[in-house]
Amino acid sequence: MSLANTVFAIQRQLFPMLEEEIGPLSDKERRFVQIVELAHPERFMSPFQWALLGRKPEDRLPLAKAFIAKSVWNFSTTRALLDYLQNCPSLRRLCGWDSVAVIPSESTFSRAFADFAQFRLPEKIHAAMIQENLGPKIMGHISRDSTAIPVREQPAPKPTPVPELLKKRGRPAKDQPVRPKEVRRLTLQLLRSVDVNWADLPTQCDHGCKRNAQGFIESWIGYKLHLDVVDGDIPISAILTSASLHDSQASIPLAQISHQRVLNFYDLMDAAYDAKEIDAFCRQLGHVPIIDRNARRGEKIPMDPATARRFKQRSASERVNSQLKDNFGALFVRVRGAAKVMCHLMFGVLACAALQILQRLPG
Secondary structure, X not given: OOHHHHHHHHHHHHHHHHHHXXXXXXXXXXXXXXHHHHHOHXXXXXXXXXXXXXXXXXXXXXXXXXXXXXXXXXXXXXXXXXXXXXXXXXXXHHHOOOOHHHOOOHHHHHHHHHHHHHHOHHHHHHHXXXXXXXXXXXXXXXXXXXXXXXXXXXXXXXXXXXXXXXXXXXXXXXXXOOOOOOOOHHHHHOOOOHHXXXXXXXXXXXXXXXEOOOOOEEEEEEEEEEEEEEOOOEEEEEEEEEOOOOHHHXXXXXXXXXXXXXXXXXXXXXXXHOOHHHHHHHHHOOOEEEEOOOOHHHOOOOOOHHHHHHHHHHHHXXXXXXXXXXXXXXXXXXXXXXXXXXXXXXXXXXXXXXXXXXXXXXX
C-alpha cells in the first residue's frame, strides 16, 4: 500500500472506527495512531513469541506500542508512562490493554525493554519504515551532525597508558627498522564494510566536549548520537558512540547506512567533517559533498554563493536534534549501557521520522 493510501485509510476508516469504540481521540492520540500504523511494529514480534517453555511472557506488542507512546508524550520515566496509562483509558486501549488490571508491572516493562535493546527492535522498525516510504524516492540533501547525550552513568575508566621507550628524534639509523606509521581510522573505513566500520566505533560511556552554536565549549558525560537527516527533517539513520569520539570518525559508517536506504545528491556537513577521506567517499557514492572548510593555519576558504545557499539546508539536522531533545525523550535518558541508551533514543527517532514522513511527504 502506498503512503497516500495508508494516510487515506487512517483518516477515513481507522479513526472513525476507533472513535466509535473508545471515544473521541485527542490530537496527540491521533498522531500516536498514525505513527504505529506507519511503523507496523507487529511485523517484528516473532522473536518474542512464547517458546512453550517456562511461564508465558507478557505480549510484547502492547509493550512496544507503549514505549512508542512514551516518546510521543515525552515522558521522562517509565513510571510516568504507567501512571498515565492507568488514568487514560483511550491510550490504554490503543496500546492493547482493555483494563487497568491487565497493564504489566514496571519490572515487566523493564525486562521487555532489555529484550528490545538486545534485539535492536526500534532500529529495525525505523530502517524498514524508511526503506518502504523513502527508498523509491530521490532525496536532494543529507545533513549530517551529532548531538550530546548526557546520561546518569559512571564514565568508563581510561586505559592505563603503556610507557614507551624514549625515541630519538629524526630519521632512524640504517641498522634500525623504519618506524611504521599508524594507519588512520578514516583510511581503514574506506576499505571496509559498514558492519566492520560500525563495530569498530567505541560505545562506552565517557567524557565529551563540543563547541556549541554560540561558540562556547560544553562538556558532558555520556554518548554522542550521530544522525543523517534528509529533506523534510526526516532522520534516516543513526549511530550511537562514545562522547569523546570525533564527529568525523562516524561519518563514513553513517554514509554507508544511509546509502543502503535512500538515494541523494548532496551531503552537507560542518567543519568537523573536513577530511579528504570523507570527501572522497562521498564522491565514490556519486554524491556531491558540501563541507564547511576548517580554518587551518588561519586560512578560511569561503564557499561560492550558490554552494553557500545550498549549505543552509544543513540546519535540518540541527532542527531534528532539537526536536528529539525537546519533544521525543532524548533529554531524559534514565537507562545505562550503550544498547539501552540507543534503544531509548531510537524510539524517539522512530516517532519523529514517522511524523515528518506523514507531514512532509503525503504521497
